[in-house]
Amino acid sequence: MTDLVTAEGHGEHISTHPDMNVVRKTAMWVFLGSECIFFGSLIATFLLYRTETRGGPTAKELFDIPFTSASSFILLMSSLTMVLAHNARERRDPRQLRIWLLATALLGSTFLAGQAFEFTEFAHEGLKLTTSPFASSFYVATGFHGAHVAVGVLMLLALLFMSMSGRLRTGEGMNVELVGLYWHFVDVVWIVIFTVVYLLQV
Amino acid sequence: MAETVVHEPHQHRKHPTPRDYWVIAFILGVITAAEVALSYMDFLGFGGPVLLIIMAIAKFAIVALWFMHLRFDLAVYSRLFVVGIIGAISMFLVVLATFAAL
Amino acid sequence: MATVAEVTEVHAPAPGHKGLWSWITTVDHKRIGILYLWSALLFFIVGGIEALLIRLQLFTPNGEILSADAYNQLFTMHGTTMVFLVVMPLASGFVNYLLPLLLGARDVAFPRLNAFSYWVFFVGGVLLYSSFILGGSPDGGWFGYAPLSTQVPEYVRMDFWAVGLLTLGVASIASSANFIATILTMRAPGMTLMRMPVFVWMTLVISFLLLFSLPTITVGLFQVFFDRNFGTLFYETAAGADPLLWQHLFWLFGHPEVYVLILPAMGIVSEILPVFSRKPLFGYSFVVFSGIAIGFMGFGVWSHHMFTSGMGPVAEAGFAISTMMIAVPTGIKIFNWIGTTWGGRIRLTTPMLYALAFIAMFVIGGLSGVTHSIVPADTQQHDSYYVVAHFHYVLFGGAILGLFAGIYYWYPKMSGRMLSERLGKWQFWITLIGFNLTFLPMHMLGLNGMPRRTYRYDENLGFDLWNAVATIGGFVIALGVLLFVINVIWSRRHGEIAGDDPWDARTLEWATSSPPPEHNFDQVPLVHSRDDFWHRKYTLDAEGFLQQRDEPVGDWIPEADPEHIHMPSPxxxxxxxxxxxxxxxxxxxxxxxxxxxxxxxxxxxxWGAFGWSMEPVTRTPEPMAHDDRHPELEAAAATEEVESE
Incomplete structure (x- = not known):
């Protein structure tokens, strides 16, 4: 009755324990699919209101493309350091892992600092959150992206801490690969925002 | 787990090495530089935005395929993600179209 | 285990399964499911009382019972409650309890995330309802149309609504990702996608619907909240903003949400009809694929809620066509259900009665829904009681009757005891009559021009009779619900002992004890066919007649160490x-x-999230092999992984 050889022609060992890494990545990817719609809504709102400036500053007057490209480049490079961290993890090299995790967190923080600087700059030039629908939708769209980066930095620091205290396990809890997927996703969202919100509006 | 969607045959592609990642990052940097340059070339007219969108798609795809290693992973992940992307793009194109805001 | 031996006693709860703390810390999908079901039942009663107050106010012309303000609060909270705090958690309760059992799994993919979903839902419900004592409940309708919802900043009412729904959204996103991961990766060996019970398929579809629709309302709710609190101008028409954006963002969520509410009931009915017709589901793959089609098309019909907003003829024609088209997969399902009962040996038990009533009532609601796709007709019906009649036929006649069917069907599995059939049948007929008495007249009221969401109406408008009838009907429903509550509580102690498989059912949850042990199955089943449990009990004889096996057969995968099945720790x-x-x-x-x-x-x-990620899923005494402090062990594991690829 419990003859495993009859099992659907598979003669090999049948495991009743799914590969938790696959399970967790599946959940992460559907979550990222869902996040696409989230950022889609924010960007669509921005596109709808991109010209509703109500006499306030317009995108053309405001945006400082060289500055924003520099911070875009920093975020892009944080994806490199993230993937190197993941690679180090795969090679079971804790020292390299910690270096690259720290580098990623630092690059992410630099991007956030750049965004804070940019927002203050714009505010000085007369673009407050309440100036126009354009202003509201710009700040909220890029701000939510910034919030995602901030959450990512927190998770990177948590990973770093877990690695230092020897509590980083495979197969359960947070791990480098999942945080990496989230981090790269935040990066690709910025790729879209950089083009659609910045480059195409100047 | 004998037969599940996630057990499709693995694509036997060679996983990238750290060197490959540096090369990919370099390509991404070059595209970004090209994007910035392009945004100043007003004489391109309608072609400028089209090129910018193509470059953004290229960067997006490179990060997703290599850094997020979709190229080397189970196909079901790509499908789940692509559903989200296509859903977002098509829904919001319709919304913006009803506002005549495209 | 699979034998249908006489069970004379219900299992005592496992040690450590008593007390409030054990419920707060539980990660067992069955107990979380029960938490969902009880919470939903509680909210169902509260939402029902709100409905009764509304009906009392409308009993006579120029009703005096409620002020306009109270009326606005009540209809807003009635809608919000029934959608977010009743039907969704009821479905969630069933999915939680049943999904792993139906798949032959030991738990969902992420037991702690599952507990998190419940508690976030709980917190969201408390948030919404605490508004009643903190300055009044939300009063801008469950759809919160901007700019109505972004005005009156001196009240926090709509802020409660926005924050409450955002919180509930987090719960739904988390559980949807959890369920999808469970279905795609945790099925028992041999349980291919096309062998999954239809209820599981519908769970998969609603999980995707929620994941891809909730983000739009999330963004909309943030915008409303920011407009009200931080002075952003998303919906400020004077500043050039367009409030129609809200309607798009809301209905991009709201219409898929409608299918989120009805598909679980469709899944339940698809499980019940075959059992009580003693026939397999007619056209399984059609039912599955039409469910998927409804899921996809559900994202393409949202603007039929906005036909009167002036989108222009092209958009209106497009959405009219897509709305008519979505009736096709729905119709396919209805014919398949009828085909399932056709020629079957039907047993008219309470769950079966509810399932059959579901089909009939849902057809009425579905047909009146199709009338909304005709743009000129919709323009007449818009915002009238005709719409109220329509969606109550779908949501009460559909979703709630289907969920009642599910409760009667699975209560024995969850509690070990049957619900009283006698009380159940009384409840069924009273509820069905009360329901039609309440909502059938609303079609007439709507077509006669009675508008929704108005707290009183004048006499001599021809609305008096049908309003009085509807109010009486509402109280008849209340009587039915009262009988239900009595039945649930009474049967908990005094119901007939159910045994493992009281209905002679077809799916795997009936292969284990009632209620199931914490680890669900002593041995994980090896699945060979659709309705695997049925085939373990029955076979066909030489002439093709159904033949009960002398003894149930079936493959189980032996557990290496049956004494120590590791379940996640609280x-x-x-x-x-x-x-x-x-x-x-x-x-x-x-x-x-x-x-x-x-x-x-x-x-x-x-603190919670960090503690959560630091805590091992199962507290085991063995040292952890995968540890950064043991790179040599890790390297060995790595080579193993590479080789196995």
């Missing part, structure tokens, strides 16, 4: 994280001072 971190979210929610409602509270909440949230 954890209070999910509840703590949810509590943090709740504190943040209350904090942002009362800024600027509340920001301090919100900051404290954020710290609690991070």
């Amino acid at each position: 954890s209070y971190y999910p509840a703590l994280t949810a509590l943090g979210m709740g504190i943040v929610g209350y904090g942002v409602l009362y800024q600027p001072a509340g920001f301090i509270v919100a900051a404290i909440g954020a710290l609690v949230l991070m």
Whole structure:
């Protein structure tokens, strides 16, 4: 009755324990699919209101493309350091892992600092959150992206801490690969925002 | 787990090495530089935005395929993600179209 | 285990399964499911009382019972409650309890995330309902149309609504990702996708619907909240904003949500009809694929809620066509259900009665729905009681009757005892008659021009009779619900002992004891066919007649160490994280001072999340092999992984 050889022609060992890494990545990817719609809504709102400036500053007057490209480049490079961290993890090299995790967190923080600087700059030039629908939708769209980066930095620091205290396990809890997927996703969202919100509006 | 969607045959592609990642990052940097340059070339007219969108798609795809290693992973992940992307793009194109805001 | 031996006693709860703390820290999908079901039942009663107050106010012309303000609060909370705090958690309760059992799994993919979902839902419900004592409940309709919802900043009412729904959204996103991962990766060996019970398929579809529709309303709710609190101009028409954006963002969520509400009931009915017709589901693949088609098309019909907003003929024609088309897969399902009962040996038990009533009532609601796709007709029906009649036929006649069927069907599995059939049949007929008495007249009222959401109407408009009938009907429903509550409570102690398989059913949850042990199955089943459990009990004889096997057969995968099946350990971190979210929610409602509270909440949230990720899933005494401090072990594991690829 419990003859495993009859099992659907598979003669090999049948495991009743799914590969938790696959399970967790599946959940992460559907979550990222869902996040696409989230950022889609924010960007669509921005596109709808991109010209509703109500006499306030317009995108053309405001945006400082060289500055924003520099911070875009920093975020892009944080994806490199993230993937190197993941690679180090795969090679079971804790020292390299910690270096690259720290580098990623630092690059992410630099991007956030750049965004804070940019927002203050714009505010000085007369673009407050309440100036126009354009202003509201710009700040909220890029701000939510910034919030995602901030959450990512927190998770990177948590990973770093877990690695230092020897509590980083495979197969359960947070791990480098999942945080990496989230981090790269935040990066690709910025790729879209950089083009659609910045480059195409100047 | 004998037969599940996630057990499709693995694509036997060679996983990238750290060197490959540096090369990919370099390509991404070059595209970004090209994007910035392009945004100043007003004489391109309608072609400028089209090129910018193509470059953004290229960067997006490179990060997703290599850094997020979709190229080397189970196909079901790509499908789940692509559903989200296509859903977002098509829904919001319709919304913006009803506002005549495209 | 699969033998249908006489069971004379219900299993005592496992040790450590008593007391409030055990419920707060539980990560067992069955107990979380029960928490969902009880909470939903509680909210069902509250939402029902709100409905009764509304009906009392409308009993006579120029009703005096409620003020306009109270009426607005009540109809807003009635809608919000029934959608977000009753039908969704009822479905969630069933999915939680049944999904692993139906798949032959030991638990969902992420037990602690599952507990987190419940507690966030709980916190969201508390947030919404605490508004009644904190300055009045939300009063802008469950759809919160801007700019109505962005005005009157002196009240926090719609802030409660926005924050409450945002919180509930987090719960739904988390559980949807959890369920999808469970279905795609945790099925028992041999359980291919096309062998899954239809209820599981529908769970998969609604999970995708929620994942891809909730983000739009999330963004919309943030915009409304920011408009009200931080002076953003998303919906400020004077500043050039367009409030129609809200309608798009809301209905991009709202219409898929409608299918989120009805598909679980469709899944339940698809499980019940075959059991009580003693026939396999007619056209399984059609039922499955039409469910998927409804899921996809559900994202392409949202603007039929906006036909009167002036979108222009092209958009209106497009959405009219897509709305007519979505009736096709729905119709396919209905014919398949009828085909399932056709020629079957039908047993008219209470669950079966509810399932059959579901089909009939849902057809009425579905047909009146198709009439909305005709743009000129919709323009007449819009905002009238005809619409109210339509969606109550779908949501009460459809979703609630289907969920009642599910409760009667699975209560024996969950409690070990049957619900009283006698009381159940009384309840069924009373509810069905009351339901039609309440909502059938609303078609007439609507076509005669009675508008929705008005707290009183004048006499001599021809509305008096049908309003009186509807109110009487409402109280008849209340009587039915009262009988149901009595039945549930009474049967808990005095119901007939159910045994493992009281209905002679077809799916795997009946292969284990009632209620199932914490680990669900002593041995994981090896699945060979659709309705595997049925085939373990029955076979066909030489002439093709159904023949009960002398003894049930079936493959089980032997457990290496049956004494020590590792189940996830209880954890209070999910509840703590949810509590943090709740504190943040209350904090942002009362800024600027509340920001301090919100900051404290954020710290609690991070504490919970961090503790959660540091805590092992199962507390085992063995040392952890995968550890950074043992790179040589890790390297060995790595080579193994590479080789196995």
